[in-house]
Amino acid sequence: MLNDRKKKILQTIVEDYIANSQPVGSKRLVENYDLGVSPATIRNEMAELEEMGYLDKPHTSAGRVPSTLGYRVYVDSLMKVDSLKDEEIVYLKQSIEKEIVEVSEIVKHVSKAVSNITDYTVFATGPNVTDAVIQDVKLVLLNKNMLLIVVVTKEEAVKETVIHLEKDLDEDTIEKINEILRIKLVGEYIKNVQVNVLKHIGNELSAYMDILISILNEIMKIIKTNDISLDGSNNMFKHPEFQKYNLAKNFMDVLEAKQLIKEVLKVEDDDINIYIGDENQYSEFKDFSLITFNCPENLGAIGIIGPTRMDYAKVLSVIKYIKGIINSKYRKDGYLDG
Amino acid sequence: MLNDRKKKILQTIVEDYIANSQPVGSKRLVENYDLGVSPATIRNEMAELEEMGYLDKPHTSAGRVPSTLGYRVYVDSLMKVDSLKDEEIVYLKQSIEKEIVEVSEIVKHVSKAVSNITDYTVFATGPNVTDAVIQDVKLVLLNKNMLLIVVVTKEEAVKETVIHLEKDLDEDTIEKINEILRIKLVGEYIKNVQVNVLKHIGNELSAYMDILISILNEIMKIIKTNDISLDGSNNMFKHPEFQKYNLAKNFMDVLEAKQLIKEVLKVEDDDINIYIGDENQYSEFKDFSLITFNCPENLGAIGIIGPTRMDYAKVLSVIKYIKGIINSKYRKDGYLDG
DNA sequence: TTTAGCACTTTGGACGTTCGAGTGCTAATT
DNA sequence: AATTAGCACTCGAACGTCCAAAGTGCTAAA
Known part of the structure; x- marks a missing residue:
């Protein structure tokens, strides 16, 4: 053509x-x-x-x-995607290979590194746990009316929350409830967890149905919460188009629309997705370009937002390098093998 | 005069x-x-x-x-601090009285409400735990090499973190280590926790000195982390001074300087602190006015940042109302009496 | 098919003018 | 002695004009 x-x-x-x-x-x-x-x-x-x-x-x-x-x-x-400069490679490598214990931390470090290298704004969410399988559920009585609920997935993501108990429970009861939950939940896909897994529990525990239900509700709630991290929001002001008041204002609105950001970070596959200006589904993003991708090994999703006049080649080379390094590091040393 | x-x-x-x-x-x-x-x-x-x-x-x-x-x-x-409008009172009340389980959540709701009512940008940190007393320490083995560390304070703030174990430990050993930590830490002011509390542990556990030390280090680390929440960053663009590119840019720099924000949120007393323009200690804030205060009952600290041409009376009336409502609610029903 | 040449368009900066809002000062008034 | 009317003055914002710079589209020649 x-x-x-x-x-x-x-x-x-x-x-x-x-x-x-x-x-x-x-x-x-x-x-x-x-x-x-x-x-x-x-x-x-x-x-x-x-x-x-x-x-x-x-x-x-x-x-x-x-x-x-x-x-x-x-x-x-x-576009020709060129390779990164040596110092950029060193910097990225060192950012990713920090000693990190919780998997959801990794994307945060990556996010910060990407925003520093590219001069754009980067947001990230941790592992998508709804697609994960429950490895264990632990209930820990913190004091007589506070209960800590911990869910661990096979990929070693950990989610926890605290609830207040209406009636005091002793350790034994907690352990019984915990056992029920383990039987019902361990090995299940998180997305399949529903209140009606409790249908067939024995009579002995039906007295604790209330608390069981509220625990289950909390579990369903916490696995859905997915904090987003944000880096380099001030980077945008390095690009001349943001001296225009309107663009700056629209950008601030995007930043504040956390729900929207979560939405665009729901990346389905392993591709790198590029949305240029009005290609964006949400009108709030139409003045910008957005590049999203999933980190390998279900570490989380990352989104890079910049002006439509974005250095696509640079951003893509950074992303490709990151995907490569995560692949080789975390696959090789079996960090995520459960 | x-x-x-x-x-x-x-x-x-x-x-x-x-x-x-x-x-x-x-x-x-x-x-x-x-x-x-x-x-x-x-x-x-x-x-x-x-x-x-x-x-x-x-x-x-x-x-x-x-x-x-x-x-x-x-x-x-x-200045005359006038009282709030009826709808504002209703809105604030409802924001604060949401059902909330974890104390660190409360300031986040307050923060959002204040930013909505005032049209300024609000940031907040949770309870200052370093001044708190440890009520309990729990170690929970999540799987053979992941350990969850939970610290509960008398005020019912909960902090937790996960570490990876170098060598596998069984439940019994964990329980022993936990017992040591309880003996050494429960009742202590968090700020006084130091590695040398481990000086006089018995021989039987000295084999686990490594893991004890790393747990203790983690505890000291997590109690220092204090996430900040941020609301209404886009509000600033409602005020005409922020059409000036320089002011907008400086404001973005403030937003990104999380460390600085933590610093200014270290509020010592129960006063409401007002820093106008160049009264601010940190040069990054000199174009703005900053109002900070502690929520009663050590719920956390809140900072409101706006142009020097800020509606001080409005902000103060909101703050005073909030302090009042928190006082009456949480003191009255003994929610925080531990 | 490519290019030289040229008339035309638009932006943006420099410059001057005018207009409105506000000031400081002086002299008159209370 | 305090207040105010009056007035000359200043400055910025808005507007128009002019001109240079950069770029275009078109035509005709190479």
């Missing part, structure tokens, strides 16, 4: 615009890049590219700017 | 400026407020107030704007 020269021109425009945030003109293009043709020829090509929808013009006498479609083509087929 | 008329004028200027964010002129003042003198008189007074340092002038032909000192005098002696 696009001949080679058009591809080359489109690629160059996108890259120049990403680097300089100024609309790109024909003269600038021939002067700075080795295209082997005159500005006039470039102009003809650019006019066609614009007609085909790959470029936009802010106004008649300005240069061209990539359209969403232009970015899309660039990302899908023109 | 200031005669009554000057006080009245200063107060009126501050309040008008807070309400309208426009420099206040003499004509505007007499037209909108019942001062009983002519603009000329006001001008003379304003000139003197400026000379005394209570007012600033953006430029020769602009009205006056309060200086830091002007706000200070206003806050200290001129």
Whole structure:
């Protein structure tokens, strides 16, 4: 559909615009890049590219700017993902290989590292536990009316919460209740946990049905809570487009919309998903580009948000490196083998 | 030092400026407020107030704007803290009286409510546990090499963390270690916990010294971690001063400086602390005003950050109401009596 | 097919003018 | 002695004009 020269021109425009945030003109293009043709020829090509929808013009006498479609083509087929600088590799490696005990911590370190390297804003959620299998449930009586509920998954994610008891319970009773829960829950997929697993419990414990139900409800609640971490929100102000009040304001609204962020971080597969500007499903994101991916081994999901004029190649190279390093580290030493 | 008329004028200027964010002129003042003198008189007074340092002038032909000192005098002696609107009272009450199990949750709800009512940005930390007394320490073996450490304070704050064990331990050993920790730690002020409490443990457990030390280190670590919550960061963009790029950028930098926020939230006493503009100790805050206070009953600390042109009276009335409601609720029903 | 040349468009900065709001000062008034 | 009317003055915001810079599209020549 696009001949080679058009591809080359489109690629160059996108890259120049990403680097300089100024609309790109024909003269600038021939002067700075080795295209082997005159500005006039470039102009003809650019006019066609614009007609085909790959470029936009802010106004008649300005240069061209990539359209969403232009970015899309660039990302899908023109972009070259180069490798990272040595110091970036060292930094990323060291961020990931910190001594970490709880799996949900890992993405947080990755998130911070990515925001530092890319200058964009990064958010992350921990492991998606609803897809996980329960390895153990522990009830711990903290004092006579506080009960700690701990759920451990096969992947060693740990979730815990505290509830207040209406009536005091002794250790023996707690242990009995715990045993019931173990029998009913261990080995189950968390997403399948429902109150009616309690249907067939013996008579001896039916007196504690109330407490059992409330514990089960808490378990269903905590596995759904998934804190998001946020890094580099001030990075955005390094990019010139955020001097525009409206864009800055919209960005703040995105930051505050935690629920929305959780929603976009529900990444299904192992791909790297790129949503450019108005490709975004949620209108709040339409001024931005969003790149999301799952960390391997179900460590969590990460989202990177930046202007549509985002350095896609850079971000992708960072992501690919991270996926690689996590794969080799955590798969190799069996850290997550349960 | 200031005669009554000057006080009245200063107060009126501050309040008008807070309400309208426009420099206040003499004509505007007499037209909108019942001062009983002519603009000329006001001008003379304003000139003197400026000379005394209570007012600033953006430029020769602009009205006056309060200086830091002007706000200070206003806050200290001129301001009238009015009572809240009915709907605000209902909303606050309902936010605080939600069913809440873990004490550290309470401030988070309060924080969100305050940011909604005031249109400023609010951050909060949970109870300051270092000043608390340990009620219990529990070790729970999650699986053969994961150990959950739980610390409960007298005030019923719960902190927990997971560590990975180097060598596998059985339940009996864990129980022995737990017993040692109980003996050594229960009843202690958290701030006094040190590794050398382990000095005089019996021989039988000295084989487990390594694990004891690492547990103790974890305990000292977790009691120091204090997550901050943040609400209404996008509220700031409702205030006209934040259309200035520099102010917006500085504000983002404040948001990202979590360590700094923790620092300013170390509130010592039961007062409400107000730091206006360059009164702030940390330069990052010098463009803003900061109001901090401790929630009663050691529930946590809350900080409200806004422009120097902040509605101090409104914020203070909210804070006072909150302190009152927490006092009456949690003191009365003995929720925190442990 | 490519390019040189040129007329045309638009933005943005520099500059000047005007207008409104506000000031400080002086002299008159209370 | 305190207040106020009056007035000259100052400054910024808004507006228009002008011009340069950058870029375009089109035409005609190479």
